[in-house]
Structure formats: structure tokens, C-alpha cells
Amino acid sequence: MPNYGMPGVAVDRKRAMTVGAVALALVVTVVAGWVLDRSQKTEAGLPISLRTERIGDGVLVGTDVRANGVVVGKVTAISPDRNGTQQISLRLDDSELFGLDDSLQVDYAPANLFGISEIELRTGAGGSPLRSGTVLDFTGRRASEVYDATMGSILRSAAQMGDSVLTPQMASVIAQAAADTQAFTPLAQALITAQRTVTNNQKMPMSELVGNLGPAFDGGGRFAGATVQVVDLILSMQRLQTDRAAYDKGVATVTGQLLPALATTFTQAGNQLSGTTDMLVPVLTALARMVPQPQQSAAELRLLLERLRAAMPDNGQGPVLNVEVDLKGVPAIAVPLLGGIG
Structure with a gap:
């Protein structure tokens, strides 16, 4: 039996070659049609592009695109554009784009608490409908319509605000406010004391309150008596x-x-003397500037006087300088000073 034969089937070589060729042609035809269909079939959705000056942190190919809280598409490509800008290609579901036209605005926003970013499309003031291949230019005057609210942008803004707010000037303002508050402390204490006094008097029984007021009446009586005595003393003066x-x-x-x-x-x-006193002002000012630190100057003057007192002790006949001079080897000076003693 030949290699192409089958048991129980009558077939020759020519017929086998014909059947094989037909089967191979059928397979090639099916594959070619499928490839042609795939190449001519367009992907569903509305492709548009965004030309921006910056891209939010975490915005990559495959990032979700939302509108009114609903996912309406994805990012299909990100490529550099002219003049240092970037072009973000989107494919949107045109059945979900209610109220969106070419005046839309863009937010780079976090999708969840983990910081994963997404693109949020917001409704603009009104414009032309979106069409396939539309390129929205968010550079120049429309750059402010792109807002970066990603986690990285928030952290950078917080750091910049900390650098700008927590400055030495702010510390000085806080210190000044603390000093002003401390200056009002006596007033606050007086108010608290008055409030406490009023509260205690409201709670005190009438008998105890009258008893506490008794010394005040006693003092008033003594003052009145002293006044009468003074008047009587004046009237009883012999000269009058x-x-x-x-x-x-x-x-x-x-x-x-x-x-x-x-x-x-x-x-x-x-x-x-007004002119003279005016002349004393610069003199006193100069004197004050000569001693910028009175406490330090007083301490240094006290130390100088103590050292002078130690160097010139009092021997009963007045202060004498406590000094010893070694004149050995200088006979020209030693002999006269010592009275001729060698």
C-alpha cells in the first residue's frame, strides 16, 4: 500500500495530490481573509489628543479617563510634541460624553487613596462637538485649564507652603503675639479675680456678708473721728x-x-533753660552710648578697683604700692637707692 493510501479506500496518487492542494488553498484563503478583515476593521471609540505643557504624576498609557465620575476611555499613547510639550492620545466612548465639547477642561486627579492617577474631563463654557482626531491644545492661554491635583503635586505644594510660611518672620510674629498676650495677663487675672469675687459673694449667706462688711464700717467711723479731730485742732489753734x-x-x-x-x-x-536742656540731650545720649552694657561695665570697674586695692594695701599711713624690684647686677641704680650699701 502506498504512503498516501488509507485501508478500505481506493485512491491513487493524483487524486491525493489534488485533495491536498485544495485543502491547503482553502486554509490560505481563510487566513488571508481574516488578516484583511482585521486590518480594515477600526477600533471602537472616539480618538482625540491633548497637547499639554505638563503631565500629572502617574499618568501613563492605560490610565483611565473619567467624565462626571464615569470611566469614558483610556490613555492610548503619550509622546513628545513640539516646543517641549507633550501629546496625550485618548480613546473615548462617544456614547458617554454628555455635555463635553472642545471647550472641556482637564484635571490630573488621584483615583484612590493609594495615589493612582487618572484624567478627569470637566465641562467647559461651550464649543464645537468633539470629532475623531481632534487635537485640543492646552498650551499658552489655555494652560490654566489643566489642573494637577495628583498626590505628588499636593505634596510639592505642601512643601513649598511650609518653606514660605515657616520663616523667621513668621517666628517673629508668633513671638510678638505671645509677648502681647503676656502683656494682657494682669488684666485677665484681674477680670478672673473680680468674677470669682462676684461668684463667691453670690454664694455667701447674708449674715456672713454683713459680718465681712463690719470692718469697713469700723474704718469709716475711725476716718470720720480723725477728720473731726483735725477740724477741732485747726479751730483750737491759739493763733486763730x-x-x-x-x-x-x-x-x-x-x-x-x-x-x-x-x-x-x-x-x-x-x-x-529750655535751650540748655535741649543741648543736654546729645551729651546724655553720647554718655549712654559710651556705656552700652552698664552691668558689664560695672563688673569690670569693680574688678579693677579690687585689683588696685590688692596692689596698694593700707599700712596705717595710707595706701602703699605693693611691689618688689630686683636690682641685682645694676649697681648704678642699686647703690643710690640702698643708701650706699653694696
């Missing part, structure tokens, strides 16, 4: 009783002549 005219004359001299003369003297002195 025996020589009232001389006393009145002395009082009139003091009030009518002495006091007006003193007032005139002080007025003239103030007018004449």
Missing part, C-alpha cells in the same frame, strides 16, 4: 483765736504773693 488778722495776712501773703511769684519764676526758668 488771739490774732486772726495776722494769720489771715500770712495766708494772703502766701496765696497772693509767694505762690504767684514762684509760678512766674518757674515759668521764666523754663523758657530760659
